Amino acid sequence: MAALKELKERIASVQSTLKITSAMKMVASAKLMKVQSSMVALSEYERRFSDIVAALVSDPDVEVASPLTLEHGEKRRACLVALASDSSLCGAFNANAMHEAVSAVEELLAGGFSRVTVYPIGEKMVQGMGRYVAARGEKQRNSEAAGSSAPSGEIDICLDYRHLVGKHSFDGIIPLADRLMEDFLAGRCDRVCISRCHFHSMGRQVPMREQLLPFNRVSRANVDRSSAVDYILEPSPDTLLDALLPSAIRIILYNALLDSITAENAARMVAMQTATDNAEELSDDLTLEYNKRRQQAITSELADITSSSE
Helix, strand or coil: CHHHHHHHHHHHHHHHHHHHHHHHHHHHHHHHHHHHHHHHHHHHHHHHHHHHHHHHHHCCCCCCCCHHHCCCCCCCEEEEEEECCCCCCCCCHHHHHHHHHHHHHHHHHHCCCCEEEEEEECHHHHHHHHHHHHHHHHHHHHHHHHCCCCCCCEEEECCCCHHHCCCCCHHHHHHHHHHHHHHHHCCCCCEEEEEEEEEEECCEEEEEEEEEECCCHHHHCCCCCCCCCCCCCCCCHHHHHHHHHHHHHHHHHHHHHHHHHHHHHHHHHHHHHHHHHHHHHHHHHHHHHHHHHHHHHHHHHHHHHHHHHC
């Protein structure tokens, strides 16, 4: 009877977990529908807006340039906006986002930058970057103590914008975008990149990175002169670029944030669906085992009663 009681308690525990995972799947589904609709609408707007700016920059018939499009001569400091989620239970989403961010930092340092400042967005990225920097510092100290070559370059972490995943809005992303542009224009930063998990489909979130500054999206414009869009520019191209390019940077950064949040909710929905399916299967197996043991116990009792009466 003790075994039957334990099985019954375990079945109740699994069914309780099943209710939780099922509820979390529905919550993730509702959040996904909301943020995905915003992301899809903004993606089309961002693509067309960036195409206009890129066409303006790359048009050979128009002599125009902006400091935000120019490469700096020196490689001193780079900035990385690394996106992840505030919570777990979303499969490998955070691990993939963290791996992509670490790879981006390592490539920037290997590419000649002496310092990389990371702007982690999302508590899981904050925690992961903290562990990475601590482990890297420990490795540097051990290498120096052993007299071998230590990893070169320094890594800073800025936590001012860690909350943007939970409270995402275009107004919230503007201070970060403006800060990055100000640092780039002042020479305090020579390159700005973004790393995140891109929403490819419900079952696939692809780690990716892109360069935000200097703005180099010429490839996104239709530069084929046979089919290029002929824009009528008014006022002057320089005035237009000064007005449009900062807005394009803000929109690109906000679109990356929405893309990451969409990928997160898709990953969480799939993870909770998988957990719910596994819980249902385990509950069925435990119920079958419980019924078998209960039937066996009843049969044994009947056999004992029959044998004692004889």
